Each structure stands twice: as C-alpha cells, then as structure tokens.
Amino acid sequence: MRIALWQGPSPAGNVAAGVAALVPMIRAAGAAGASVLVAPEVWLPGYNHGQVAQKALAATAPALDELAAACRAAGCGLVLGYAEAADGAVWNSAVFLDAAGARVANYRKIQLYGPRERALYRAGDAYVTFDLDGRRAALLICYDIEFAPHVAALAAQGVDLILVPTANMAPFTHVVRATVPAMAANYGLSIAYANYCGSEGDLTYVGGSLIAGPHGEVLAQAGDHPALLVADLPPRDPARLSTQLQDFRKVQDAP
Template sequence: MRIAVWQGPSPAADLENGLSQAEAALSAAGNMSASVLVLPEIWLPGYNQPDIPSRSLAADSAELARLSAAARAARCALVIGYAEQAEGRLYNAALCLGPDGTPLANYRKIQLYGPREQALYSPGTGYVTFDLAGQTLALLICYDIEFAPHIKALAAQGVSLILCPTANMHPFIHVPRVTVPAMAASHGLAIAYANYCGTEGNLTYTGGSQIIGPHGEILALAGEHPALLIADLPARDPARLSTQSADFRTV
C-alpha cells in the first residue's frame, strides 16, 4: 500500500488556499499511485484560527464535496482534518473520502488537548475503523496518538495502519521524533502522521511529518518546510512484531 502525507503551512482561514493545497497534493499523490493522502489537523479552516465556530463546516458542506470530486479525479483517498459542526456541537474531526469520493469514515478527536481545545470542542466518543486497499485502517488526531491504550485497542481490532492528522507545535518535538515511532513499534502497526510547518498566530509547528512502518522504521520524514511524502508500507514480519500485549503482566 502506498501512502502520501502533505505537510504545509496553515491555510489561515483562507478556504480557497486550503482547498487548492489539498487538490494539488491529491493530484500529485494520485499521479504517484498513492492509495491515500493525509492532511493536517483542522486543515479547514486552520488549527489556530480565531472564531472557529463560525468557520466550521458540516460533513456535507460544499467545500468537502469539492474535495470529494478531487479525490475521485485523482483516484486517491483523502484524510482531512476539519472543524465539524454537527448536532448543535463542534468537533475536532477527520474525514476520510475514498478514491471514488465516497465518505468512508468520520472520526471525532477523543483526547482534546489543553484549555483551548477543551473549551471549543466536544470530545469524540468512539473509534472508527474502515477498509481501504485490502487493509483495516483507523483515524486518530494529534494528541490521541500519544495514548498507548488507544493504539492497543485499535491493534486488537485488527488495524494495520493509523492515519493521523496533527498540529504538533514547539516545544513538543519529542512527539514526532520519539513517541510516534515508539507507538508503531510497540503495537505492530503503521502510522501516517501529517503535521503543519511554519507559524500560525502564536504557534510554531515542529514539522516532522512522517510515515512509519509497523516495526517503528521511518519510511519517509519531512523537515520544517512544505513537503509531500510518499512511501510504500512493507509487509509485517511476524518475527519482528512486538509481543507486549500478549506478554503483559499485572502486579
């Protein structure tokens, strides 16, 4: 399975800019035969924008319908983070559109980070898994990926790849460098981690977007500038897979 990750600067509430970046990355990923492209957290309208509630989108909005058409044209699935307005609540959400443009999954972030997110968003209440290119996939968002019980639970459901939009900022450079690869290795699944680069308001993002194999190997890694990552996931080697879940003992 070929995976693509787009790392770019925040659209900063310019929806046309955000949609255009997504369409260009989708076209490039499709031309390189990627099965799926992952964009950062709250890509629409941008993670650190003021007045997020007024800039939020419904899952059936015209903007997301436009990206559905782009995914269909590129023959490449798309995972995009967005501020979702639904049922009278606001969610930090990630939508997966299939290579035919059909919605495959809509996930709402469980682990809201810090006072701002906790004041803005309602937390999600469950995992979402789906099939793509013959594999079982799941979505997590940013802070979610740092909690081992979530990764363990998804691995137990047969998930082989987690697609993770993020907005990881300084000084938390340890997250892409250490935490995310360790989660992949400890639970025997791959992770595609799509972050921002540059600055947005009072935040400076770490970059470091990456595609990590099921043994913790870094298959593709971005620096601090815009980048489109492409990598082929290797088959899992049973001899190298972690046995922590089976071996764990309580005391």
Template sequence: MPDLRLALLQAPSPAGDCAAAVSAVEQALSAAGAARANMLVVPESFAPGYNSDAIAELALMRGGAWQDQLAKACRNAGCGVVFGYAERDGDAVYNSALALGPDGAELAHYRKIQLYGPRESSIYRPGDAYVSFDLAGHKAALLICYDVEFAPHIAALAAAGVKVLLVPTANMLPYTHVMRATVPAMAANHGITIVYANYCGIEGDLHYAGGSLIVGADGDVLAQAGMGPALLVADVPQVEAARLSTQARDYRRIG
C-alpha cells in the same frame, strides 16, 4: 495482503481560509495520485486552520459543497484523502477527520477523543468512539494529534485488528519528541503503521514543528519531512513476523 502506498501533506496553515485549504488539498491529491498513492493525509483542522481565532464561526457542516469538491478531486486523482477539519453539528463543534476513498465515497468520520489543553476544550466537544475501515485490503483507523500519544487507544485499535493509523496533527514547538520518539515507539510497540501529518510554519502565536512522518509497523521511519512544506509518499512494507512486537500477547497484568 495487497501493497499499500501512503502519502502525507505537510503545509502551512490556511489561517482561516477554508477555500484555500480545499484548493491546497486538491493540488496535493493530484500529486499523490500521480505517485499512485492509495491515501493522502493532511494536517489537523486544515479547514479553517488549527490556530484560527474564528474556528466556531468557520466550522464546516459535514456533507457540504466542500466535501463534494474533495470527493471530485479524489476521483480525478484516483487517491483517497483524510481531511482534518473543524466540524459544525448543531450547537456543537468537533475536531474531526473525514476519510474519502479514491472513488470519493465516504469511508469513515472521526471526532478527536483527547482534546489538548484548555483552548481546545473551550472550542470543541470531545468524540467518544473509534472508527475503522478497509483501505486497499488493510484495516485502517483514524486518530487526531494528541490521541496518538495515548497507548491505551493504540492498544485498543490494535486489538481490534487495525494495521494502519492515519493521523492529522497540529504539533508545535517545542514538542519534537512526539515525532522523534513517541510515534515510532507507538508503531513498534503495537505493530501498526502510522501516518502523522503535521503543519509547518507559523500561525499566530504557534510555531509548528513540522517533522511529519510515515512509520512502519516495526518502528522504522519510512519517510520524514523537515521543517518546511513537503509531500511525502512511502510504500508500506511487509514486516517479518519476527520483527513485530509481541507485547499484547506477553503482557502480564498485576493486581
């Protein structure tokens, strides 16, 4: 398969300023493109911000001027983007992620399946479908934050041939075990590269955990951020077959 170079943005929340969110992604795309990345992943609900008090009012319509602006930035940078945002669809609001290619064309659109806690459930409707797409010759899929902590979702995507998971997230303290253990274990157990793009800093009553990371299909951490803003870029290596999990083949169902 062709080589794949992936990037992620770890940044503070735009805190309700959707224009600032798009501008920040434009700048990150320029840098990721200069590093010849194929795709940049940014945090969950980056517009208008995960912990905004006005998500329903600020939620964006799919296909609006903001999407045209991001598409233009992708073309200028020669790099695609996975953009987490609050999506307005009629009376409903979804926690969504949009994937645009280096040519600005829409590759995939996904709605978060596993809403986290009563706050998310009070704001959003859950999604009900996986999505996958071709990313430079690799089969890729989108999940959002809490989704990636559920092994059945990862197993289903792996069974469908997905090799790369791109995951916008908004993980807060004290849940550092997700970056330290859960995401690498999911990658290793299912033979999937995972890009997990988190916030840093403070938004309202949330202190984000940072720690964004890119993990190879054997569970090796290829790049990881600390607690502050970061732009990470990593090449996805070809992993020897002997290092890949055989759990899907070996699993014995009891009962």
C-alpha cells in the same frame, strides 16, 4: 500499499485557499500511485485561527464536495482534518474520502488538548475503523496517538494502519522523533502522522511529519518546510513484531 501525506502551512481561516492547496497534492499523490493522502489537523479552516467555530463545516459543505471531486479525478483517497459543525456543537474531526470521493468514515477527536480545544470542541467518544485496500485502517487525531490505550484498543480490533492529522507545535519535538515510531513498533502497525509547518498565531509548528512502519522504522519524514511524503508500507514480519502484549505480566499492587 502506498500512502502519502502533506505537510504545509496553515490556510489560517481561508477555506478556499486550504482547498486550493490540497487539490494539487491529491493529484500528485494519485499520480504517484498512493491510495490515500493525509492532511493536517483542522486543515479547514486552520488549527489556530480565531474563527474556527464560525467557519466550521457541515457534512454538506461545498469545500468537502470539491475535495471529493478531486479524489475522484485523481483516483486517490483523502484524510482531512476539519472543524465539523454538527449536532449543535463543533468537533475536531477527520473525514476519510475514498478514491471515488465517497465519505467512508468520520472520526471525532477523543483526547482534546489544552484549555483552548476543550473550550472550543465537544470530545468524541468512539473509534472509527474501515477497510482501505485490504488493510484495516483507523483515524486518530494528534494528541490521541500519544495515548497507548487508544493505540492498543485499535490494534486489538485488527487495525494495522492509523492515519493521523495533527497540529504538533513547539516544543513537543519528541512526538515526531520518538513517540510515533515507538507506538508503531509496540503495537505492530503503521502510522501516518501529518503535521503543519511554519507559524500560525502564537504557535510554531515543529513539522517532522512522518510515515512509520510496523517495526518502528521511519519510512519517510519531513523537515520543517512544506513537503509531500510518499512511502510504500512494508508487510509485517512476524519475527520482528513486538511480543509485549503477549508477554505482559500484571503486578498486583500491595494493599
């Protein structure tokens, strides 16, 4: 299975520009034979824009329809991070549009990061899994992937691919260098982690978007400039998979 991700500068509140930047990336990913393209967190309207709540998108937003049409034309799915307006609240969400442009899954971020996110968004409370070309896939968003219990819970449900829009900013370079590959290796699944590059407001993004395989191998990784990554996911080799979950011995705390 081949997947792609896009690392780029934030559209910074310009929804039309965000859509316009993604359409050729969807086309390129489809031409490369990718099943899905993953875009960064809150790509629409931009993660650190001051009017995220005012520019949050409903499920019927024309911007999402335009991207669905691009998926159909390219024969490539899309995972898009966006600010979702629904149920009287704003959610930090990710939607999966399949290669036919159908809305297959919508996930709301569970682990909101910092006071700004907690003031702006309502937290999600459920995992979302779906079939993607014969693989069991799931969505997480940014900070979510840093919590081992969430990754473990998805692995226990048979998930072997996690698609992660993110907005990882300085100084947290350890996430792209160590945390994501370690999570992939520890739980025997592949992770696609799509970050921003450049600056937005008072944030500087670290880039480093990557696709990690089920044994912790980094299949493709960006630097700190715009990049389209494409990689083939290897099959899981039972001889190389971590045995930590089977071998774990719980130590009883002393009274």
